[in-house]
Amino acid sequence: MNTHTFKVLEVQEIKERIAEFALTNEGKEKIYNLAPSTHLRQIEAWLDEVSEAVEILKKSSSVPVHGLGGMELILAKLNKGTALRPDQLSKLYDFLDCCGKMRRFMKDKAYYAKRVTSYVEVIEELPELASEINRCIRNGRVDDYASKELLKIRKQLAIHEERLKEKTMQLIRSNKYKTYLQENVVSQRDGRYVIPVKKEYRNKIKGSVLDTSASGSTLFIEPEEIAHFQEQLTWLAADEDIEVQKVLSYLTGLVEEKEQQIVLAIETMVHYDFLFAKAKYSRSINGVKVMVNDEQEIKLIQAKHPLLGDKAVPLSLELKNGQRALVITGPNTGGKTVSIKTVGLLTLMVQCGLHIPASEGSSLSIFQQILVDIGDGQSITDNLSTFSSRIVNIIEILKETNDHSLVLLDELGSGTDPGEGMGLATAILEQLFNKGAMLLATTHYSEIKEFAEEHPGFVNGSMEFDIETLSPTYRLNIGRGGESQAFAIALKLGIHPKIIERAHQVTYKEIKNYANKEMDSWKQKELEKQIIVNKYKNRKKLVIHDEKIPEFSQGDNVKISPTNEFGIVYSGPDQQGNYLIQVKGEKIAVNHKRITLYISRKELYPDDYDFDIIFQSKENRKKSKLLSKRHDDEIIINYNEQ
Numbered sequence: 001m002n003t004h005t006f007k008v009l010e011v012q013e014i015k016e017r018i019a020e021f022a023l024t025n026e027g028k029e030k031i032y033n034l035a036p037s038t039h040l041r042q043i044e045a046w047l048d049e050v051s052e053a054v055e056i057l058k059k060s061s062s063v064p065v066h067g068l069g070g071m072e073l074i075l076a077k078l079n080k081g082t083a084l085r086p087d088q089l090s091k092l093y094d095f096l097d098c099c100g101k102m103r104r105f106m107k108d109k110a111y112y113a114k115r116v117t118s119y120v121e122v123i124e125e126l127p128e129l130a131s132e133i134n135r136c137i138r139n140g141r142v143d144d145y146a147s148k149e150l151l152k153i154r155k156q157l158a159i160h161e162e163r164l165k166e167k168t169m170q171l172i173r174s175n176k177y178k179t180y181l182q183e184n185v186v187s188q189r190d191g192r193y194v195i196p197v198k199k200e201y202r203n204k205i206k207g208s209v210l211d212t213s214a215s216g217s218t219l220f221i222e223p224e225e226i227a228h229f230q231e232q233l234t235w236l237a238a239d240e241d242i243e244v245q246k247v248l249s250y251l252t253g254l255v256e257e258k259e260q261q262i263v264l265a266i267e268t269m270v271h272y273d274f275l276f277a278k279a280k281y282s283r284s285i286n287g288v289k290v291m292v293n294d295e296q297e298i299k300l301i302q303a304k305h306p307l308l309g310d311k312a313v314p315l316s317l318e319l320k321n322g323q324r325a326l327v328i329t330g331p332n333t334g335g336k337t338v339s340i341k342t343v344g345l346l347t348l349m350v351q352c353g354l355h356i357p358a359s360e361g362s363s364l365s366i367f368q369q370i371l372v373d374i375g376d377g378q379s380i381t382d383n384l385s386t387f388s389s390r391i392v393n394i395i396e397i398l399k400e401t402n403d404h405s406l407v408l409l410d411e412l413g414s415g416t417d418p419g420e421g422m423g424l425a426t427a428i429l430e431q432l433f434n435k436g437a438m439l440l441a442t443t444h445y446s447e448i449k450e451f452a453e454e455h456p457g458f459v460n461g462s463m464e465f466d467i468e469t470l471s472p473t474y475r476l477n478i479g480r481g482g483e484s485q486a487f488a489i490a491l492k493l494g495i496h497p498k499i500i501e502r503a504h505q506v507t508y509k510e511i512k513n514y515a516n517k518e519m520d521s522w523k524q525k526e527l528e529k530q531i532i533v534n535k536y537k538n539r540k541k542l543v544i545h546d547e548k549i550p551e552f553s554q555g556d557n558v559k560i561s562p563t564n565e566f567g568i569v570y571s572g573p574d575q576q577g578n579y580l581i582q583v584k585g586e587k588i589a590v591n592h593k594r595i596t597l598y599i600s601r602k603e604l605y606p607d608d609y610d611f612d613i614i615f616q617s618k619e620n621r622k623k624s625k626l627l628s629k630r631h632d633d634e635i636i637i638n639y640n641e642q
Contacts, residue, residue: 046353287355330463403436
């Protein structure tokens with residue numbers, strides 16, 4: 001899996017959304033490092049984990065995953081000859097307490113989440129360590145009762161400090177110093193007691209100047225009378241520091257003895273945070289666990305692109321029994337690109353052990369690599385055109401593709417001469433298919449649609465288009481290629497049917513009747529004008545009957561009276577109400593009054609049925625196919641021949 005694939009399919013955006021559900025930085029980091037697996041058993045195990053975690057969240061959404069902050073720094077300081085600080089030991093205690101809560105949380109969930117609850121068993125309870133930390137560390141400092149010697153020293157410190165305060169207060173109250181003081185207060189500088197003395201009386205008081213006011217008018221002096229008490233207090237403070245370090249070293253030693261158990265507990269708690277983040281994300285997208293296979297079979301039922309939210313149109317498709325290539329046709333902005341990107345992204349998500357937004361019964365294949373050519377990829381710095389840059393990418397895809405590859409190709413062969421682009425696209429698809437890859441490709445070329453129809457293993461698909469609203473529905477139909485919507489849109493907007501019929505003949509080398517389509521009043525008036533023109537041109541009087549001519553569609557099975565023969569409607573009606581009917585291999589004109597519907601074409605044929613098979617000879621179809629590829633004056637098609 002290369003970075004280009006991850007970027008095009010927007011895998012990073014998925015990771016960022018999952019990371020929002022993680023409670024710890026370590027859990028978020030593990031999500032960002034999430035990578036797809038190619039091992040079936042491992043992927044199934046990952047998916048089972050998420051399924052169990054989802055069940056746990058349904059029962060209790062508050063999972064005790066916290067207390068991991070700063071644990072990496074604590075582990076980094078172990079076995080370095082330095083003691084842990086009180087705040088670090090407090091964090092470790094909080095983490096051990098969190099581990100205990102997790103063990104209690106998982107205790108009653110084993111019957112429906114056996115795999116997930118089993119992980120908590122590797123978190124070893126460390127009651128002695130937790131108890132000692134709790135006894136020795138209180139309120140962010142080493143407690144007085146952490147050791148007998150520390151308690152003794154701190155009591156002495158308290159007594160000496162009280163004596164020092166009292167002695168200093170006596171000095172500022174005495175008449176000896178009253179005149180020299182700026183104010184009658186006692187303060188501290190660097191932990192030593194001082195009195196504020198006016199600058200001009202510096203020589204009147206014996207002692208050390210420890211500080212000066214901002215204006216320089218006041219000196220903070222430690223009087224000689226209290227210096228002895230200060231020294232005693234300093235020595236006791238040093239003894240306190242030594243004893244505190246002894247306690248911290250003792251606790252650090254206990255932690256180092258349990259380092260392996262702590263490391264394992266941290267890894268487990270990080271995994272729980274990582275796992276429940278995936279489960280919370282699954283619930284946010286209504287995700288499900290899908291089946292996985294290694295047989296190049298894809299079945300998606302009502303699947304959605306997870307980044308589109310409620311805007312996503314459900315996608316359903318199935319490729320199995322050797323069907324390895326899906327060619328999707330349809331109008332621009334119809335959803336072709338989104339469809340193949342959805343398949344690619346959902347496949348990557350499953351291989352990362354994630355649930356996907358789809359219906360139960362969906363199944364995805366595992367691929368060693370997913371190769372994509374989506375977007376123009378234009379390189380300005382390399383001075384490559386859109387077509388050239390895409391061909392460079394296609395070359396790499398051709399090199400890397402094997403029978404464990406999923407290849408996604410968007411608008412293959414576009415950006416160059418249509419004829420050459422079509423031929424190149426067809427050859428590339430054929431080569432990738434022969435290498436054993438599974439393909440999903442989008443195209444505008446009708447020739448590729450025909451190629452797919454004729455080659456085993458290829459399947460056509462098309463994006464649905466609502467001709468009434470002249471807008472795409474973004475739904476994928478499997479099993480048939482998309483028909484040209486340009487003619488239908490033009491007809492809908494008011495182009496005369498005769499013009500559309502001529503355009504169809506030029507494009508597809510076949511005759512198709514558009515006159516029986518629903519026409520607005522403008523088109524009806526145009527037809528009436530044409531009838532009048534023909535009447536005077538031919539000097540014949542045409543009678544326009546008021547009676548309504550019944551409409552029959554191409555492919556309708558009809559009964560002809562009075563012979564009671566059966567035939568298939570080819571085209572019509574003309575201005576006299578005559579239809580062209582194929583009876584026993586020949587086309588004959590029959591007036592609508594002699595025709596009754598026997599079986600509708602909708603009951604006989606699928607919507608995408610090619611009626612050339614019925615109405616045109618094999619020879620004509622071959623000629624039509626040749627003319628679609630090149631111009632040849634020697635090839636003449638008589639559409640009335642059978």
